[in-house]
Amino acid sequence: MLRVTRLALIGAGRMGEALLKGILQSGALKPDRVVVSDVRRKRLTQIEADYGVGIASDNVAAVKGADVILLAVKPQQLDEVLNEIADHLGESQVLISIAAGVSTNHIYDKVKKSLPVVRVMPNSPALVGAGISVVSPGKHATKEATELTVSIFSSVGEVVQLDEKFQNATTALSGSGPAYFYLFVEALIEAGIKAGLARDVATKLVVETMIGAGTMLKKTGKHPALLKDMVTSPGGTTIAALEVFEEAGFRAGVFKAIEAAMKRARELGG
Numbered sequence: 679m680l681r682v683t684r685l686a687l688i689g690a691g692r693m694g695e696a697l698l699k700g701i702l703q704s705g706a707l708k709p710d711r712v713v714v715s716d717v718r719r720k721r722l723t724q725i726e727a728d729y730g731v732g733i734a735s736d737n738v739a740a741v742k743g744a745d746v747i748l749l750a751v752k753p754q755q756l757d758e759v760l761n762e763i764a765d766h767l768g769e770s771q772v773l774i775s776i777a778a779g780v781s782t783n784h785i786y787d788k789v790k791k792s793l794p795v796v797r798v799m800p801n802s803p804a805l806v807g808a809g810i811s812v813v814s815p816g817k818h819a820t821k822e823a824t825e826l827t828v829s830i831f832s833s834v835g836e837v838v839q840l841d842e843k844f845q846n847a848t849t850a851l852s853g854s855g856p857a858y859f860y861l862f863v864e865a866l867i868e869a870g871i872k873a874g875l876a877r878d879v880a881t882k883l884v885v886e887t888m889i890g891a892g893t894m895l896k897k898t899g900k901h902p903a904l905l906k907d908m909v910t911s912p913g914g915t916t917i918a919a920l921e922v923f924e925e926a927g928f929r930a931g932v933f934k935a936i937e938a939a940m941k942r943a944r945e946l947g948g
């Protein structure tokens with residue numbers, strides 16, 4: 679159980695809900711320790727009904743009495759929220775932001791207080807307890823505040839602590855990463871359908887292959903190239919497919935895609 683008296687979640691969108699669900703399911707916090715705020719009232723009442731958490735009339739009400747405030751609005755919406763709550767923040771509260779691209783220094787400029795601010799980049803598998811979150815303490819973040827943040831995100835998966843200068847790279851890699859994976863999965867399933875397999879069969883084959891390959895990576899700790907070599911026999915089917923991937927610029931495409939995501943993270947940070 680986390681040492682949190684009241685966690686205020688501001689922004690109950692896709693990621694906010696994923697984290698809320700993951701944290702509650704893990705048992706790290708009881709619903710009566712959480713208060714949620716969002717501009718969409720209908721969504722809030724749904725969240726209240728689904729999870730039994732408290733809901734706040736507005737962001738200022740959510741922040742009052744909270745020891746941890748988790749900001750899960752879009753980067754473009756963050757300044758508005760910070761302007762709204764700045765005067766109501768106390769120096770003992772821990773402010774956690776998961777906004778892509780937005781630096782802790784930017785948050786300090788807005789709130790004009792020396793409270794602990796911690797930047798985190800989670801990812802959507804947090805919903806099923808299989809997330810990976812990158813935690814970076816801001817300049818006034820105490821060891822206790824950082825440790826508390828690590829324990830909150832540990833309840834929904836693995837946590838890595840890194841210097842904030844790496845946050846845009848991690849946003850591009852693990853924050854957005856699930857979408858790249860789903861794109862690949864979707865493409866493989868459709869290729870199977872093109873080859874004449876029924877959709878449900880193709881889906882099962884691809885999903886289990888991905889889970890199996892992922893488990894191999896994690897359990898063996900072997901370099902992916904070594905595991906790839908194990909499947910690639912001379913003159914066989916795999917090398918024929920790999921040649922086509924290389925000709926299509928798969929690797930270069932991945933490099934460019936990650937660069938584009940990092941560039942976008944920098945832009946969102948202003």
Ligand SMILES: NC(=O)c1ccc[n+]([C@@H]2O[C@H](COP(=O)([O-])OP(=O)(O)OC[C@H]3O[C@@H](n4cnc5c(N)ncnc54)[C@H](OP(=O)(O)O)[C@@H]3O)[C@@H](O)[C@H]2O)c1
Nearest residue numbers: 689690691692693716717750751752753755777778800853
């Ligand atoms: N989605 C991911 O996989 C992922 C992964 C890592 C990090 N993140 C980060 O997580 C954050 C949230 O992303 P998301 O995809 O969950 O976005 P989202 O689904 O749009 O959720 C944001 C929620 O906050 C609400 N909101 C907007 N302005 C508000 C305000 N002033 N006060 C309170 N609530 C407000 C939004 O309402 P409206 O819809 O009406 O605007 C929406 O319900 C972003 O900063 C993103 O960078 C997301």
